[in-house]
Structure formats: structure tokens, C-alpha cells
Amino acid sequence: xxYCVGLLLNEGxxxxxxxxxxxxxxxxxxxxxMFVFEEPGERVITIVTAGSLSVTQTTIARLREATExxxxxxxxxxxxxxxxxxxxxIVGDTLSVVRRAVDDKLAAMRQGAxxxxxxxxxxxxxxxxxxxxxxxxxxxxxxEDTPFLQIGEHKYGKPIxxxxxRPATSLADAQKAVLLSMDSTLRSNLxxxxxxxxxxxxxxxxxxxxxxxxxxxxxxxxxxxxxWSKALRDSFAKVKI
Numbered sequence: 001x002x003y004c005v006g007l008l009l010n011e012g013x014x015x016x017x018x019x020x021x022x023x024x025x026x027x028x029x030x031x032x033x034m035f036v037f038e039e040p041g042e043r044v045i046t047i048v049t050a051g052s053l054s055v056t057q058t059t060i061a062r063l064r065e066a067t068e069x070x071x072x073x074x075x076x077x078x079x080x081x082x083x084x085x086x087x088x089x090i091v092g093d094t095l096s097v098v099r100r101a102v103d104d105k106l107a108a109m110r111q112g113a114x115x116x117x118x119x120x121x122x123x124x125x126x127x128x129x130x131x132x133x134x135x136x137x138x139x140x141x142x143x144e145d146t147p148f149l150q151i152g153e154h155k156y157g158k159p160i161x162x163x164x165x166r167p168a169t170s171l172a173d174a175q176k177a178v179l180l181s182m183d184s185t186l187r188s189n190l191x192x193x194x195x196x197x198x199x200x201x202x203x204x205x206x207x208x209x210x211x212x213x214x215x216x217x218x219x220x221x222x223x224x225x226x227x228w229s230k231a232l233r234d235s236f237a238k239v240k241i
Contacts (some may be wrong), residue, residue, distance in 0.1 A: 001050070001152055001153050001154045001189070001191035002017065002018050002020065002021070002033055002049075002050045002051075002151075002153065002191075002192060002193060003017070003018050003021075003050075003116045003150070003151075003152040003154060003157060003182060003185045003189075003192045004016065004017040004018070004033060004034075004049070004050055004112075004118055004150065004151045004152055005118075005148060005149070005151075005157065005161070005178050005181055005182070006048065006118045006120050006130050006142070006148065006149050007087075007147060007148045007161075007165055007168050007169070007174045007177070007178060008120070008128060008129075008130040008142040008147045008148070008149075008152075008166075008167075008197070009147060009167055009170075009174055010167050010168055011170060011171045011174075011202065011203055012128070012171050012200060012201050012202040012203045012205075012209070013046075013120050013128055013130060013200070013201045014150065014171060014174040014175055014178055014198070014199070014200050014201075015034065015046055015048055015118065015148075015178075015198065015201075016048075016178040016179065016181075016182055016196060016197070016198045016199075017021075017032075017033040017034045017048040017049075017196065017197050018033070018182065018186075018192045018193055018194065018195075018196055018197075019032055019033060019193070019194070019195050019196070019197065020191065020192055020193030020194075021053055024112045025087070026164035028193070029096045030053040030193075030195070031053060031057075032197060033048055033050065033056070033197070034046065034048050034049075034197040034199060035047045035048075035049070035060050036199065036208055036211075037063075037064075037067065037077065037078060037079060037121075038206075038207055038208060039206075040206065040207035041122050041124065041205075041206050041207060042123070042206055042207055043079060043080055043121070043122070043123045043124065044121050044201055044205075044206050044207050044208060045079075045087060045119065045120070045121035046059065046119075046120050046121060046123060046199050046201065046208065047063075047091065047117055047118070047119050047120075048118045048151070049115060049116075049117050049118070049151075049156070050115065050116050050151040050152035051113070051114050051115030051116055051135070051151075051152075052099075052102065052113035052115050053112050054102055054113060055098050055099050055115040058098045058102070058119070059091075059094050059095045059098045059115070059117075059141070060201050061090065062094050062098065063078055063090070063094055066090075066094075067079045067080075068086060069163070074086065075090075076090065077090075078090050078091065079139065082138070083123070083126060084119075084122065084123065084126060084127075084128075084129035084131075085122055085129070086116055087119060087121065088119050088131040088133060088139050088141075089118050090135045091117060091133050092115070092134075092137035092138060092139050093133075093137055094227040095115065095117060095133055095135065095137055096135070096136055096137030098102060098172070099113060099114065099135050099136075112170045114135045115135055116132065116133060116134055116135055116151045116152075117132075117133045117151070118131070118132055118133070118149050118150075118151055119131045119133055119139075120201070121201075122201070122203070122206055123181075123206065124206050128201075128203055129141060130142040130149055131149075132149040132151065144167050147165060147166065147167050147169075148161050148165050152192070153185055153189045153191060153192050154185075155240065156184045156185040156187075156189060157181030157182060157184045157185040158181070159184075160177060160180050160181050160184065161177060161178075161181055164177055168203075169174060171200055171202070171205060175198065175200065175233075176224070177223065178198070179182075179196075179198075179214075179224060180224070180225075180228050182196060183221075183224070183225045183228065186228045193216075194214065194215060194216035195213050195214055195216060196213070196214040196221075197211075197212075197213055197214075198211065198212045198213075198214065199211045203240075
């Protein structure tokens with residue numbers, strides 16, 4: 001399994017994903033689940049993925065191939081699509097086709113495959129937008145009321161996002177929020193694991209402003225995790241019933 005989260009804020013967007021892939025208790029591997037398509041200053045699209053690796057890798061590969069085709073068009077290439085809504089439609093259609101194809105191959109073994117994605121980005125002259133794309137290809141969009149989206153093992157890291165994330169949240173605080181959300185998930189679910197990939201996109205820059213991989217044993221992450229645990233214990237001790 002995995003955990004990925006994306007925040008859509010006034011100042012920009014922050015996305016975070018883990019890299020663990022499980023195929024059984026004794027078969028654990030690391031694969032990136034964050035993919036960036038960009039023409040700096042013109043368009044940036046970041047996709048994070050959860051679910052069947054065969055589905056997600058094939059979908060990303062097909063999206064990349066479509067951008068490189070000589071006859072690529074606004075209907076087939078996410079790098080030519082006129083709006084982020086159209087980008088989400090292309091990603092959804094591609095994911096749906098791949099999922100059905102993989103499902104057909106697994107049907108004889110009475111197995112299935114599923115995957116979901118968060119698609120976030122902006123084109124020059126357009127607004128920042130973020131979508132959660134479901135396995136069937138349909139999607140929902142982040143809004144001012146709910147300025148974050150999650151996929152994978154999302155339940156452990158949701159409470160802090162519900163409490164602290166607002167559209168006016170700064171990018172600095174947003175990075176802290178997603179990392180603490182991930183920290184809660186890492187502590188509660190063994191199917192989510194390090195290293196982590198984080199990307200920050202500032203509003204109207206149309207490029208990834210900052211990208212970081214956080215390895216296991218990262219001193220800054222460990223310090224933040226310890227400080228958060230202490231703050232929770234101290235606050236718990238002060239609560240009266």
C-alpha cells in the first residue's frame with residue numbers, strides 16, 4: 001500500500017508520497033510514486049499514485065509516450081491540454097483503460113488490480129487545480145472547503161490536516177503539515193515506508209520550485225517527529241476531564 005497527500009493553497013501546492021511497495025510480508029521494494037511533467041514557466045503537472053504498481057507504471061508510461069508522439073494533440077497529451085480539467089480527463093481515461101486491461105489478464109486467477117492518482121498542476125494563465133482520479137477514471141477536485149486530497153492509507157494522517165490546513169496556510173506550514181501527516185501514518189501502518197518524496201509548486205510559477213527526497217534516518221525528519229510526539233504527550237497530560 002502507500003500514502004500520498006496533496007495540498008492546494010493560496011500560495012501554491014505541496015505534494016508528498018512514500019515509496020514502499022508490498023507484494024507480501026517478505027517482498028518489500030521501493031518505487032517512486034511521484035511523477036513530474038513540466039515546461040518551466042508554461043506548465044507543470046505533478047502526479048502521485050497509489051495502488052497496483054503494474055497499473056500505475058503502465059499509466060504513467062502511456063501518458064509520457066502520448067506527450068512524445070509526433071501527432072500529439074490537446075485531446076491526447078497532458079502537455080497540450082487546454083485546461084487542467086482536460087488533463088484530469090486524459091489521466092482518468094488512460095488509468096481506466098489500463099486498469100481494465102490488467103483486470104482482464106488477472107481474471108483467470110480471480111484477482112483484480114486497482115489504482116488511484118492525485119493530479120495537481122497549473123498552466124500559464126490558468127488557475128492551480130488538484131484532482132483525485134479514481135480507478136474508474138472519474139475524479140473529484142480539491143476546493144476551498146477541502147483544500148487537500150489523499151490516496152492510499154489516508155485515515156491515520158487525516159486528523160492533523162482537518163485541524164490545521166486552510167487555503168491561507170503558508171507553504172512552510174503546509175510542508176510541516178504533510179510531513180506530520182505522513183509521520184502519523186508511518187507509525188500506524190507498516191505498509192507505508194521511507195523514503196519520502198516531496199514537491200512544492202508556487203502559485204503562477206508553473207514549475208516545481210522545490211523537490212526533496214527524505215531518506216530513512218533523516219535527522220531533520222526525526223527531530224520533527226520527536227518534537228511532535230512530545231507536544232502531543234504534553235498536551236494530553238494537560239487536558240482535564
